[in-house]
Amino acid sequence: MSPLAYPNVGTVLDRTTRLLKQHYLRAFKDEGIEISTEQWVLLDRLYTDGDASQTDLANGTFKDAPTVSRIIDKLAKKKLVERRRFPNDRRRYQVVITEAGRNIHERIMPYVKDLRRQTWEGLTEADYERLQELLRHIRGNFGEED
Template identity: 65%
Template sequence: MQEPLAYENVGTLLDRTTRLMKAMYQRAFREAGYNLTPEQWVLIDHLSNNGPASQTDLANGTFKDAPTVSRIIDKLTKKEFVARTRFPNDRRRYQIALTAYGEETHSVLNPLVKELRIQTWGGLTEGDHDELSRILDTIRDNFA
């Protein structure tokens, strides 16, 4: 069965849009004086909103795989945005928490991120957002 032409490029469209958005965020972070990637921001934001977490909880909460989260944590630790400490009752696991610098960074960049989100949705309605979410959820479910 031959697939309709309209379906051929959905992956390319998603990838192109994601790359453009990531580049926009990274440029904005750099212009604000922070050496952060959007992927690193996601972990900082999650920690700011939810408090200290294990690596597994971060992976689950940010929908990233554990090896990726581990690499991001390593970089954020070197940049002094986060710190690793042992869980008090489980010496095998680490707890990841924002440092004071990480908290300050979140406070400074969060308004910028909100502005970028507004820019992202410029010219679109809440209905457009709902429809896009529905479509993307359906595509995800098609592979689940």
């Protein structure tokens, strides 16, 4: 079959992404936690990897700097993270997860693990690796390297 006959891959990916986000948001809401999936991604990154600069967060989550800054603002308003100046570079901020942020992460993580399990149910590690390979290839077709 010609690639032009394939379904619109963007639509298929978008539909799948929206479905996953809906399930994550429902799990968060059921737990009484008002947090978006974008906020969760940054919170999880900080919890897992530790303090980071806004630039590191942007690079590590594949989001642009203004978007990351807005997400950090929202997390800071909820007192889940805070910005601190780097001691050796007063122009940059380090983003630090707060104790409240750690508590939220720990409350949500069992639901996230369950959703991840459900997402990959019936699929193998080889399936996951193949999906990663295909997505890397598609990104590469547009000049993006991992």
